[in-house]
Amino acid sequence: MGHLEDLRSQLTGTLVLPGEPEYDAARAAWNLAVDQRPAAVATPADVADVQAIVRAARAAGLGVSTQPNGHGADADLEGVVLVRPSRFDEITVDVEASVLRVGAGVNWGRALARLDGTGRIALAGSNPEVNAVALALNGGQSMFSRRFGLTARSVIAVDLVDASGEARRIDDASDPDLIWALRGGGGLFGVVTAIEVALFPADALFGGSLAFPIESGVEVLRAGFALARDVPELGLDLGLARFPDLPLVPPPLRGRTVATVALVHVGDEATGRSYADRLTAVAAPVADTLTAFTIGSLAAVAAEPTAPMPNADFGAAIDALDDAFAAELVDAFLAGADHGLMRVSVRALGGAIADELGADLAAVGAVHAGGFLNSGVVLLDPSIDAPAALRPLRELAARHPGDRVVPTFLGRGTTLADAYPREVVERLAAVKRRVDPDGVIRANRPIGA
Numbered sequence: 001m002g003h004l005e006d007l008r009s010q011l012t013g014t015l016v017l018p019g020e021p022e023y024d025a026a027r028a029a030w031n032l033a034v035d036q037r038p039a040a041v042a043t044p045a046d047v048a049d050v051q052a053i054v055r056a057a058r059a060a061g062l063g064v065s066t067q068p069n070g071h072g073a074d075a076d077l078e079g080v081v082l083v084r085p086s087r088f089d090e091i092t093v094d095v096e097a098s099v100l101r102v103g104a105g106v107n108w109g110r111a112l113a114r115l116d117g118t119g120r121i122a123l124a125g126s127n128p129e130v131n132a133v134a135l136a137l138n139g140g141q142s143m144f145s146r147r148f149g150l151t152a153r154s155v156i157a158v159d160l161v162d163a164s165g166e167a168r169r170i171d172d173a174s175d176p177d178l179i180w181a182l183r184g185g186g187g188l189f190g191v192v193t194a195i196e197v198a199l200f201p202a203d204a205l206f207g208g209s210l211a212f213p214i215e216s217g218v219e220v221l222r223a224g225f226a227l228a229r230d231v232p233e234l235g236l237d238l239g240l241a242r243f244p245d246l247p248l249v250p251p252p253l254r255g256r257t258v259a260t261v262a263l264v265h266v267g268d269e270a271t272g273r274s275y276a277d278r279l280t281a282v283a284a285p286v287a288d289t290l291t292a293f294t295i296g297s298l299a300a301v302a303a304e305p306t307a308p309m310p311n312a313d314f315g316a317a318i319d320a321l322d323d324a325f326a327a328e329l330v331d332a333f334l335a336g337a338d339h340g341l342m343r344v345s346v347r348a349l350g351g352a353i354a355d356e357l358g359a360d361l362a363a364v365g366a367v368h369a370g371g372f373l374n375s376g377v378v379l380l381d382p383s384i385d386a387p388a389a390l391r392p393l394r395e396l397a398a399r400h401p402g403d404r405v406v407p408t409f410l411g412r413g414t415t416l417a418d419a420y421p422r423e424v425v426e427r428l429a430a431v432k433r434r435v436d437p438d439g440v441i442r443a444n445r446p447i448g449a
C-alpha cells in the first residue's frame with residue numbers, strides 16, 4: 001500500500017484505494033454483473049500521471065488495466081491498478097486531412113456530434129456510450145464497416161504510455177509491428193491516451209430500425225440475408241428480441257417477441273427506402289424508425305440501452321447467412337428466450353470488411369465470415385439462468401463457425417485466441433513479449449492459448 005500512497009502524492013489526478021468511501025463507485029463497471037476489486041482506481045489528469053501510475057505499479061509488482069466504461073469488463077482485477085481515462089477528453093476534427101483525433105476518455109456519441117456538418121463520418125459502433133479508443137483497439141464493427149471497413153483498420157496513430165512508462169506515438173512508420181497489434185489486439189500493449197482515426201465521406205445518411213411479428217421472423221431474416229448478399233455496402237443488423245411487459249418499453253413492442261432489422265445506408269433516402277421495401281414486402285412492420293439522419297444522431301438508429309445494467313453475453317462469427325441459418329436462428333432464439341434470452345442479432349459482414357488490400361497492416365485482417373452473432377441476457381431477475389439462455393446460441397454458433405470474430409463481439413471469459421486464427425495470436429504474443437515482457441499491462445481479453 002505504501003507504493004500506492006506515494007503514487008497518490010505524485011498525481012495531479014486522483015487515486016482511490018480499497019476501503020475508501022469513493023472506492024465502490026470508482027470500481028463499478030457498466031456491466032453491473034462484474035464485481036471487480038482492483039488494487040486502486042486511478043483517474044490520471046495527463047500523460048505524466050499515466051507514466052507515474054505505470055512506473056509505480058511496476059515497482060509494486062501490480063498490473064495496470066485501462067477501462068473507460070466497462071461494457072467489456074471481465075476479470076476480477078485483483079492486483080491491478082485500474083485506470084479511468086475520463087480526463088483525456090480531446091476531440092479534434094481535421095476535415096481537410098479527414099482525420100479525427102480523440103482522447104481515451106471520449107465515447108463515440110460525443111465524437112460523432114462533432115462531425116455533424118462536416119460531410120465526414122467515423123467508423124463508430126452503434127452505442128453512443130461505448131468508448132472510441134476501446135472499440136477501435138478491439139476491432140470494432142460499425143454500421144458503416146461494410147462500406148468502409150472495420151474500425152481497427154481505420155486507426156492511423158496511437159499515443160500510448162508503454163509498460164516501461166515511456167510515452168510513445170505509434171504509427172506505421174514508428175513501429176509497424178506494434179501498430180499492427182493495436183489494430184485489433186486490444187488493450188494489452190500500453191495505456192493509450194489518444195488515437196487518430198480516418199474519416200470517410202458521407203453526404204447523406206439514411207437508416208433506422210424495423211420490427212416485425214415473430215410469426216414472420218424466418219421470412220424477414222431470409223429477406224434480410226438476401227439483401228445483405230445483394231448490397232454488400234449496406235449496414236445491416238438482423239435479429240430477434242423479446243421485450244419485457246414493462247412500462248419503459250414503448251407500446252408497439254411492450255411484451256412482444258419480434259424480428260428486428262437495423263439498416264444504415266450511406267447515401268440518399270430514396271435508395272435507402274428501396275432497400276427497406278424489400279423487407280416490408282415480406283411482412284408489415286409493427287415499428288419503423290427509418291429516417292434520413294445526420295452522423296451525430298447515429299445512436300437513435302440503433303436505439304440501444306445506455307444505462308449500466310447486469311449483463312451476460314455471447315458473441316461468435318457465423319460462416320454464412322443463408323435460408324437454413326435463418327430458421328435455425330429463430331429456433332435457437334426461442335429456446336433461449338424460455339430461459340431469459342432477450343435478444344440476438346447478426347451483423348452482416350462482407351463488403352469492405354473482407355477487403356484484402358491493406359489487411360496485413362491490422363491484426364483484425366480481412367474477415368470472410370457471413371456475420372458476427374451477438375446476444376445478451378439482462379440479469380434483472382435472480383431466476384434467470386444465463387448459461388441455459390445462451391446455450392442454444394452457443395450450439396448454433398458451433399455448428400456454423402466463421403473465419404474470425406473481432407474481440408468487441410466476444411463475451412466474458414474469452415481470450416484473443418477465441419477471436420483470431422493461430423498465426424495472428426502467435427504474432428500478437430510475440431509483440432506482447434517484446435513491448436511488455438513482464439506482463440504489467442492487462443486487458444479484458446488476454447492472449448490465450
Ligand SMILES: Cc1cc2nc3c(=O)[nH]c(=O)nc-3n(C[C@H](O)[C@H](O)[C@H](O)COP(=O)(O)OP(=O)(O)OC[C@H]3O[C@@H](n4cnc5c(N)ncnc54)[C@H](O)[C@@H]3O)c2cc1C
Binds near residue numbers: 125133
Ligand atoms: C450496448 C452495447 C453496444 C455495443 N455496440 C458495439 C458495436 O456496434 N460494435 C462493436 O464493435 N462493439 C460494440 N459493443 C462492444 C464494445 O465495443 C466493447 O464492449 C468494448 O469493450 C468497448 O466498451 P467500453 O467502451 O465500455 O470499453 P471497456 O470495457 O471499458 O474497455 C474494454 C477494453 O479495452 C481496452 N482499453 C480501453 N481503453 C483503453 C485505453 N485507453 N488504453 C488501453 N486499453 C484500453 C482494455 O483492454 C479494456 O479492458 C457494444 C457493447 C455494448 C454493451
